[in-house]
Amino acid sequence: MASSKLQALWNHPAGPKTIHFWAPTFKWGISIANVADFTKPPEKLSYPQQIAVTCTGVIWSRYSTVITPKNWNLFSVNIVMAGTGLYQLAQKIQLASTKQQWLCWINIH
Numbered sequence: 001m002a003s004s005k006l007q008a009l010w011n012h013p014a015g016p017k018t019i020h021f022w023a024p025t026f027k028w029g030i031s032i033a034n035v036a037d038f039t040k041p042p043e044k045l046s047y048p049q050q051i052a053v054t055c056t057g058v059i060w061s062r063y064s065t066v067i068t069p070k071n072w073n074l075f076s077v078n079i080v081m082a083g084t085g086l087y088q089l090a091q092k093i094q095l096a097s098t099k100q101q102w103l104c105w106i107n108i109h
Helices: 002-011 019-039 047-066 072-108
Strands: none
Touching: 019 072, 047 072
8 A cells, every 4th residue: 555655656756766756855955044043033034035035935836736737745844934934024023023013112201
């Protein structure tokens, strides 16, 4: 049973014998690096970088569902990319909002 499933994966049009498998597999490195950056202070995050990561994730996750063969590895890595990018952007925006509120409070008092 397991042998037939491995054989099916091996011979799949988006399987390990093709670039359609390896490109998204290596792309997981970007997502892992973005998760590792969760510990960075938001001041050190880059808006352009996180916007690019988010947009790339959204665009390519959509693309992966309309191509033939469907590439679920590509879909999943890009969903994670979009999610981590959105999380990082939210951290950065929240910090900017907090600083703005603090500056307004100081000016009032």
